[in-house]
Amino acid sequence: MAEDYWQMQNEHTEEHKLEMTRARRERFTRELVSHERQLHSYVLSLVLDWKAAEEILQETYLRLLERLEEWDESKNVFPWACRFAYYQVLTYRNDGQRDRLRFSDSFIESVSAAYESKSDQLKLRLEALEHCMEQLDPGHQQLLGDFYSGDSTVEEIACKLERTVSSLYQSLSRLRRSLKKCVESAIRPMEDQ
Template sequence: MQSHDHEDFLQLYSASEPTIRAFVRSLVPNQRDASEIAQNTAVVLWRRFHVFVEKHPEYKAAELEVEDIHAHFKRWAMTVARYEVLSWRRDKARDRHVFSDTLHEMLSSEAEEKEPHLEKLQYALESCLKKLPQDRRDLLLEAYTARNKPQELATRTGKTLNAFYQWMHRIRLSLVKCAKRTLATESYQ
């Protein structure tokens, strides 16, 4: 492999990484597993990058527009990620909440198909998260950091554990609502 391939890979992968992570996260129940699968995907992509390059001679010959190259790479990366999730399912299906094969297949296809919409939504969600009042945003983010146990945060905020989970759910729903409103009203289309 030529040294410039490594630079190219880095650029292509960096641009696709958020999509790959989000795609994987949609298909597995927890963040830790999603991170592990995304990392494995990165390793496979790197090992097989020469195959991608060979299959796209026009890429080597610099005949593709940069955006097209990224689109090709992203599609390939999502296919690889899909296989990595399947492999994870084979290993973990017995001891985790894993969706049925049929549902998994439907979600994978639809996540891939709806990625442009989901990407826009994600961007709007980032903006909506920033607009949350600081105390609520801090508490929400704190709940997602490794060192905090939900029970401790619930106690600290004077809520029962169940009420705390419901509070987080309401915030998540309000973020989705905010993002959809943003997409609809601020000419994101």
């Protein structure tokens, strides 16, 4: 009888542990997703290659989940995730998957430190940029998406839109100026506080 009691207690304890692990993983996932763009921007600032940044982020997410038990829930997950991403960038660079442009490790460390120190300001700018992008007409949103996705060359985009490359660059320049002005006016009141 006592043996049955202890077996039930162990089963209950195991169920409780599983439920706690599941809840912790959900909290972690929610917090990480809230910083997804910020983390992508961070990695992209270190490798300057959209596809490489995507690969590095996938590896970073896997490593973070493997080490979930080490996560301190009382702290923001973003700096912890940046540390993992930083090491994944170093691994990427050391694996020989290098682009023609290679920065020194000290430069990567400097960029990483600067990014982490400015992450709150960058988050505000990204939110303002999203807001400004939403205000553009769908055609301009599509043009920017096509250009910055890296999936098509400028020549391919110009051909698809039946425009010259020169006129496409002029449009992109105007859109960038417009977005810059919009972002600056959106964050100015927040910076004054």
